Amino acid sequence: MRCGCLNEVELAKLRKKRNMDRQSLERHSDFEWWIKPTGRMRVPGIIYAGEHLIEDMDEKVREQVTNVATLPGIQRASYAMPDAHWGYGFPIGGVAAFDPEEGGVISAGGVGFDISCGVRTLRTGLTAEEVEPQKEKLADALFESVPAGVGSTGAIRLSEHEMDEMLRGGARWAVAHGYGIAEDLERIEETGCASGAKPECVSREAKKRQSDEMGTLGSGNHYLEVQRVAQIFDAQAAASFGLHLNDTVVSIHCGSRGLGHQVGTDYLKSMVVEGYKPIPDRELACAPIRSDLGQRYLGAMRAATNCALANREIITHLVRRAFHEAAPKANLTLLYDVSHNTCKIEQHVSDGRTRELFVHRKGATRAFGPGNSELPSSLREVGQPVLIGGTMGTESYILVGTAESERLAFSSACHGAGRAMSRTQAMKRWHGRNVIQELGRQGILIRSRSFRGVAEEAPGAYKDVNDVAEAAEHANLARRVARLVPLICVKG
Amino acid sequence: MARWEHFAHGADVGVRGFGESVEQAFEQAALALSAVVADVSTIAPSQSIEVQCDAPDLELLLVSWLNAIVYEMAVRKMVFSKFRVAVSGNSLNGSLAGERIDARRHDLAVEVKGATVTALKVARDHDGNWIAQCVVDV
Numbered sequence: 001m002r003c004g005c006l007n008e009v010e011l012a013k014l015r016k017k018r019n020m021d022r023q024s025l026e027r028h029s030d031f032e033w034w035i036k037p038t039g040r041m042r043v044p045g046i047i048y049a050g051e052h053l054i055e056d057m058d059e060k061v062r063e064q065v066t067n068v069a070t071l072p073g074i075q076r077a078s079y080a081m082p083d084a085h086w087g088y089g090f091p092i093g094g095v096a097a098f099d100p101e102e103g104g105v106i107s108a109g110g111v112g113f114d115i116s117c118g119v120r121t122l123r124t125g126l127t128a129e130e131v132e133p134q135k136e137k138l139a140d141a142l143f144e145s146v147p148a149g150v151g152s153t154g155a156i157r158l159s160e161h162e163m164d165e166m167l168r169g170g171a172r173w174a175v176a177h178g179y180g181i182a183e184d185l186e187r188i189e190e191t192g193c194a195s196g197a198k199p200e201c202v203s204r205e206a207k208k209r210q211s212d213e214m215g216t217l218g219s220g221n222h223y224l225e226v227q228r229v230a231q232i233f234d235a236q237a238a239a240s241f242g243l244h245l246n247d248t249v250v251s252i253h254c255g256s257r258g259l260g261h262q263v264g265t266d267y268l269k270s271m272v273v274e275g276y277k278p279i280p281d282r283e284l285a286c287a288p289i290r291s292d293l294g295q296r297y298l299g300a301m302r303a304a305t306n307c308a309l310a311n312r313e314i315i316t317h318l319v320r321r322a323f324h325e326a327a328p329k330a331n332l333t334l335l336y337d338v339s340h341n342t343c344k345i346e347q348h349v350s351d352g353r354t355r356e357l358f359v360h361r362k363g364a365t366r367a368f369g370p371g372n373s374e375l376p377s378s379l380r381e382v383g384q385p386v387l388i389g390g391t392m393g394t395e396s397y398i399l400v401g402t403a404e405s406e407r408l409a410f411s412s413a414c415h416g417a418g419r420a421m422s423r424t425q426a427m428k429r430w431h432g433r434n435v436i437q438e439l440g441r442q443g444i445l446i447r448s449r450s451f452r453g454v455a456e457e458a459p460g461a462y463k464d465v466n467d468v469a470e471a472a473e474h475a476n477l478a479r480r481v482a483r484l485v486p487l488i489c490v491k492g
Numbered sequence: 493m494a495r496w497e498h499f500a501h502g503a504d505v506g507v508r509g510f511g512e513s514v515e516q517a518f519e520q521a522a523l524a525l526s527a528v529v530a531d532v533s534t535i536a537p538s539q540s541i542e543v544q545c546d547a548p549d550l551e552l553l554l555v556s557w558l559n560a561i562v563y564e565m566a567v568r569k570m571v572f573s574k575f576r577v578a579v580s581g582n583s584l585n586g587s588l589a590g591e592r593i594d595a596r597r598h599d600l601a602v603e604v605k606g607a608t609v610t611a612l613k614v615a616r617d618h619d620g621n622w623i624a625q626c627v628v629d630v
Contacts, residue, residue, distance in 0.1 A: 109608070153569070262566075269556070423498075424498045
């Protein structure tokens with residue numbers, strides 16, 4: 001029986017957030033802070049953030065960045081992005097790459113429970129003025145079309161065989177079955193399908209959880225937004241992305257639903273029990289990439305990735321249908337779909353040679369710079385769109401990957417604003433009805449079945465996404481292209 | 493003594509149960525979990541479900557127990573307000589009582605994706621009372 005005694009001091013410590021100990025960081029520039037390798041750390045920790053964000057960052061981020069740096073096979077450094085906050089094992093906003101040839105590991109916590117959770121943004125071909133007269137109708141149509149919130153179910157039911165096909169095919173499966181269009185695929189990472197998926201490594205329970213959740217948005221910070229391009233920072237990149245001032249776009253933030261959550265749950269447990277040892281904390285549970293458990297997790301994680309890609313493709317299909325009904329002049333084309341809870345095989349230079357690395361990005365996105373061969377030809381010259389989600393009342397950002405990002409953090413950037421306040425605090429401070437009214441006065445229509453959910457997601461409960469996007473740019477991880485403001489937000 | 497609370501964790505939520513026995517602390521932690529999803533005072537314990545879980549130690553047993561509840565919530569589209577736990581060694585028999593989700597009545601907030609091993613603790617304080625806690629991903 002594993003248990004221990006807690007005294008009052010320990011209990012108080014468990015309750016309280018501590019800000020990061022600045023003295024333990026070495027400042028390399030205004031936006032780059034190092035944790036020098038000590039003890040069992042194999043590489044340094046590097047946090048990219050401005051002073052303001054560093055001051056507000058949880059001490060747990062420093063602890064977790066340090067812990068990740070102790071794992072075998074880690075290359076270059078254990079990184080944290082500007083929006084980093086306390087995660088489980090890895091910080092949210094954490095990036096770490098492992099070489100299987102050096103005993104490198106894969107971690108379920110380093111990917112996250114919501115495997116391949118991500119954001120996609122679609123251009124609508126309509127200006128804000130063209131959307132305005134249809135706004136209420138469009139908000140209702142979107143809310144009606146896309147199931148969202150606790151316990152919501154989709155219309156699609158898959159047989160056991162079809163489920164396995166979906167888990168192998170991802171967005172390609174969705175398009176082949178009439179959800180979405182073929183042109184979408186080249187604008188999705190890995191052209192819409194993670195190869196090497198092994199549905200047989202996904203538990204029966206995980207598949208059961210997914211049986212009625214295809215095409216659902218989920219809850220919490222997941223959303224479906226119609227947004228207006230409110231500011232252009234980089235006219236050339238914006239033109240390459242097909243974005244103009246006052247255009248409207250649709251952004252969808254959601255993940256792999258019940259199947260991914262159960263895969264995360266199943267393999268976190270397996271890794272705690274049978275995974276790599278010793279580790280500084282059980283939450284860092286992992287398995288060597290070249291082990292049976294590591295390979296099974298990889299196969300299951302890629303299947304869950306395909307579930308997420310199929311899910312966002314199906315939701316896109318539902319969104320197109322809603323637009324067809326409420327704003328028929330719209331033509332929805334996919335700008336890009338980026339996942340921010342992933343582990344992907346990528347070629348990177350480390351210690352002077354090109355290696356095949358397993359790059360974990362937990363609450364962090366890929367940010368490939370210009371010329372990267374994995375980008376579709378239409379984006380190769382400019383670089384990858386990096387989508388940073390804000391809150392329902394504030395801005396979101398579109399950035400573009402830089403050439404420097406490869407050297408800085410294996411071509412990675414941040415993914416969102418990050419919470420500034422707990423859900424409990426937010427619920428006490430705001431009432432959902434008032435939040436909806438206040439946002440309504442600003443011209444933002446909210447559609448949600450849950451007032452409490454809206455209160456917990458109130459814009460004030462999040463950090464300022466402007467700071468995060470600015471820090472990403474100043475750190476050279478990605479460059480700002482456009483700022484988006486919400487017009488309609490469907491919340492779970 | 494039996495009570496529950498939430499504690500802050502980055503983007504997610506910590507659930508913590510207190511009790512005179514480990515069973516009671518686990519039951520309270522389950523209530524804390526339910527309260528992340530919905531207002532437990534609105535949930536009628538009209539339908540009962542039995543679950544069984546095992547783990548290599550008592551702390552992982554808490555995670556397994558909470559994950560069993562998450563699973564039942566997800567596949568049955570139910571929320572729960574009453575829990576009973578019997579622990580024997582590192583095995584647990586539990587019952588969950590609740591009803592089908594009703595968005596109009598249950599003041600729903602957010603679904604739980606899974607219980608993690610972060611801030612995981614099952615321990616006794618100096619008065620012999622139990623605390624059972626971990627972070628759940630939402």
